[in-house]
Amino acid sequence: MTALRDLSIVKKLNLLLILTSCLAISISCVVFLSLSFFSRRASLVGELSALADITGNNCQAALAFNIREDAEQVLNSLSAKPSLVAACIYDGRGKVFAAYGDRATACQEGGQGKVREGTYFRKDYLEVSRRISLHDAPLGNIRLADDMRGLRSSLRHSILAMSAVLLLVLAAASLLGYYLLKRVLRPVLDLTGKARTIARDGNYAVRAEAAGSDEFGLLAAAFNQMLSKIEFQSAELEEDRLNLAARVAERTKELEAANRELDAFGYSVSHDLRAPLRSINGFAGVLRDDYSDKLDENGRRVLQRIAANAKKMDQLISDLLAFSHLGRQELNFAPVDMKELVAEVFGEIRGLFPEKRGIELVLADLCRVNADAALLRQVWSNLISNALKFTGEKKTAVIKIGCETEGNEFKFYIRDNGAGFDMRYSDKLFGVFQRLHSGQEFEGNGVGLALVQRIIQRHKGRVWAEGETGKGAVFYFTLPKGGGNG
Amino acid sequence: MANIKAVEILLVEDNPDDVELTLRALQRHKLSNRVHVVKDGAEALDFIFCKGEYGDRKECNSPKLILLDLKLPKVDGLEVLRRIRSDEKNKLLPVTVLTSSKEESDIVQSYRLGVNSYIVKPVDFDKFLEAVSEIGLYWLLLNQPPFNRT
Numbered sequence: 001m002t003a004l005r006d007l008s009i010v011k012k013l014n015l016l017l018i019l020t021s022c023l024a025i026s027i028s029c030v031v032f033l034s035l036s037f038f039s040r041r042a043s044l045v046g047e048l049s050a051l052a053d054i055t056g057n058n059c060q061a062a063l064a065f066n067i068r069e070d071a072e073q074v075l076n077s078l079s080a081k082p083s084l085v086a087a088c089i090y091d092g093r094g095k096v097f098a099a100y101g102d103r104a105t106a107c108q109e110g111g112q113g114k115v116r117e118g119t120y121f122r123k124d125y126l127e128v129s130r131r132i133s134l135h136d137a138p139l140g141n142i143r144l145a146d147d148m149r150g151l152r153s154s155l156r157h158s159i160l161a162m163s164a165v166l167l168l169v170l171a172a173a174s175l176l177g178y179y180l181l182k183r184v185l186r187p188v189l190d191l192t193g194k195a196r197t198i199a200r201d202g203n204y205a206v207r208a209e210a211a212g213s214d215e216f217g218l219l220a221a222a223f224n225q226m227l228s229k230i231e232f233q234s235a236e237l238e239e240d241r242l243n244l245a246a247r248v249a250e251r252t253k254e255l256e257a258a259n260r261e262l263d264a265f266g267y268s269v270s271h272d273l274r275a276p277l278r279s280i281n282g283f284a285g286v287l288r289d290d291y292s293d294k295l296d297e298n299g300r301r302v303l304q305r306i307a308a309n310a311k312k313m314d315q316l317i318s319d320l321l322a323f324s325h326l327g328r329q330e331l332n333f334a335p336v337d338m339k340e341l342v343a344e345v346f347g348e349i350r351g352l353f354p355e356k357r358g359i360e361l362v363l364a365d366l367c368r369v370n371a372d373a374a375l376l377r378q379v380w381s382n383l384i385s386n387a388l389k390f391t392g393e394k395k396t397a398v399i400k401i402g403c404e405t406e407g408n409e410f411k412f413y414i415r416d417n418g419a420g421f422d423m424r425y426s427d428k429l430f431g432v433f434q435r436l437h438s439g440q441e442f443e444g445n446g447v448g449l450a451l452v453q454r455i456i457q458r459h460k461g462r463v464w465a466e467g468e469t470g471k472g473a474v475f476y477f478t479l480p481k482g483g484g485n486g
Numbered sequence: 487m488a489n490i491k492a493v494e495i496l497l498v499e500d501n502p503d504d505v506e507l508t509l510r511a512l513q514r515h516k517l518s519n520r521v522h523v524v525k526d527g528a529e530a531l532d533f534i535f536c537k538g539e540y541g542d543r544k545e546c547n548s549p550k551l552i553l554l555d556l557k558l559p560k561v562d563g564l565e566v567l568r569r570i571r572s573d574e575k576n577k578l579l580p581v582t583v584l585t586s587s588k589e590e591s592d593i594v595q596s597y598r599l600g601v602n603s604y605i606v607k608p609v610d611f612d613k614f615l616e617a618v619s620e621i622g623l624y625w626l627l628l629n630q631p632p633f634n635r636t
Contacts, residue, residue: 270586270588270589271557271586271587271589272557274609275501275503278504278586278607278608278609278614279501279503279504279507281610282503282504282506282507282614283503283507284611285615286510307610307611310609311609311610314609314610
């Protein structure tokens, strides 16, 4: 069925035409032939009946006087009709009186003694039986059997002729049909061809031929209209795209220029701001070393404040630089052994807190992630420093670090039992320079957590914290499983 | 100014405060009288190649160590380094960059040009003293120089 469906429309319609013609012609032929046959047969029956009557009459005398030879002579004259294959005369008692031709055909014994009058259509023969009577007194019967050869042969000829006509007509119809169909369907074929070309080449300037105002014509017109629209829209889109591309290029240039400026700025900051700081610190130190005996306690304290502030400013510069650098830096993603990293960082930072107090670290197995190791190091560095810093007042600092898998994220946490914070201000925790404690309680400049947040955000993760004043705090951050690329 | 003949350390530094603090640090180990100070890159090159105002350095001896700042007027530190390293006679001179810049690009470029070590000047005074005196001790006393010295 699918093979049929995939035939060209011209062939399909042609096939349809041919089939219809075939059907029409076949039906006509059959009807005509049948009628012809039956009428011919009817006339044959008439003919035979007449012949039976005539022959029967001619045998009246023979029958009446029981002269077999006469009857047989009359019957022999039937040879004039070659299709008559047998004839039989029965006497009044139903016994065969005289026969001609093939006895087995026409001369079956009547059985009951009576041979009925009538016409019988046997398999190969037409049988006609008539009564022979003399002045209304039945003498006997005559039966004729005809093999209908004429009928048969004429039927054969008719069929042959009809078939020939049929074939001829079919051939002519299919040729004519093909040619005519092609002409009629040309608009559709043209349209199909054009549509295929357009789909393949994307050239929307192509148009279908105008094709009158029948359905095909309307189709072609609509098709052309659609194409015009597409062409127009295509052109508009292309223009828009070019405009956008130009704007993007422009913006990128501007951004790159801005970034370069920022880089230069950062460089300048890192170099030039520090030099005077060094001098301040340096000469304060010189004063301290060389003139301490000329200074009283207060003087020494003042000097110490100068030095401390210089140091603080230096730290601030470092943090700010790191923060600004971070935004523009490219991330290097690689598999990171978090547990190892944390242990290392903890060791380093622990060394900066030499106070004699207990510091207990509970480090659970940490999930392996795909991230920028250097930046993660900074994250842990800040978080662990904070934890150690804010547990400074506890006898024993307990710090727990772990990881949980939630959905398609890894959730890391660091929990400490330090000073905690007021949850009401938790949204300020991660702001740059935002602090929830004064510099006197705990030192720091408020950039550490902002840095952490920046880094984690660049990894497409989230940071948040929970805490309770006096009871400690937990800092969480997530990293997406896939690695948060880009 | 120290006796030019006995210069063992050439300090290339434009900031007079830094000069004073550095000399002070070197003084800790009595190294400050072997130091000659130049205040920009051009002067540094003149000294090393015995040109310009140092044209009359008769024997044009090389110092044992050059302490080189990066941000210098006239000729900057990296250029000085490049010129030293491309001179047959002086390419083996020990050079330590002593700068406040921690920029990756500066560090990498310095090593590329063949610096022997790169020290970032600490802001903390005590640390600064320590760093400088260590450098002096190391290069002058512990380290073997490439040229025979008296």
